[in-house]
Amino acid sequence: EAEVAQSPRYKITEKSQAVAFWCDPISGHATLYWYRQILGQGPELLVQFQDESVVDDSQLPKDRFSAERLKGVDSTLKIQPAELGDSAMYLCASSPRPQETQYFGPGTRLLVL
């Protein structure tokens, strides 16, 4: 069964450092999502891509976060500089089209010290 791949699975960094997360969606899925999930809360959408274009980044803290999906396949989410409050699970999800079911990857757990 096809799955969304993410790496790394765990990342520990110090505040003010840069971190990057990678996501490879299910093959053929045009829509890709990055979520942040703080412990004890539900996931919150950071950015949504349709192919290589951003369609929603209203909740992305653009002063420190950036996301790209250059060829419309895999995607990278970057944080620079990391802050203590960025400690969370970063989840990638994909769907064939925007209105269809989203499938989540295993997530990257980030700890900022």
Next chain:
Amino acid sequence: QKEVEQNSGPLSVPEGAIASLNCTYSDRGSQSFFWYRQYSGKSPELIMFIYSNGDKEDGRFTAQLNKASQYVSLLIRDSQPSDSATYLCAARWAAGNKLTFGGGTRVLVKP
């Protein structure tokens, strides 16, 4: 602001009983609703979705939607210890594709 609310729990149920989870949402423009299960430290996995008023059954799970009252519920019949997890309710609004999640309800099934 569009919101989805869930009781954080924990909801403790004996093995074999029915677990009943509720979710309310703030905007009548909501189009579809999703229930995800999330084990501790893992990512959410889809259980089922519902678009229309009424009940939708899938195995031991039943989703119920009442758009007039703006709530959606999930029933888990014959609860098993393996059902112990956090259950996330999510809504998608008609105006866009964005999923808005509730905070989740933690369920504990005791043998």
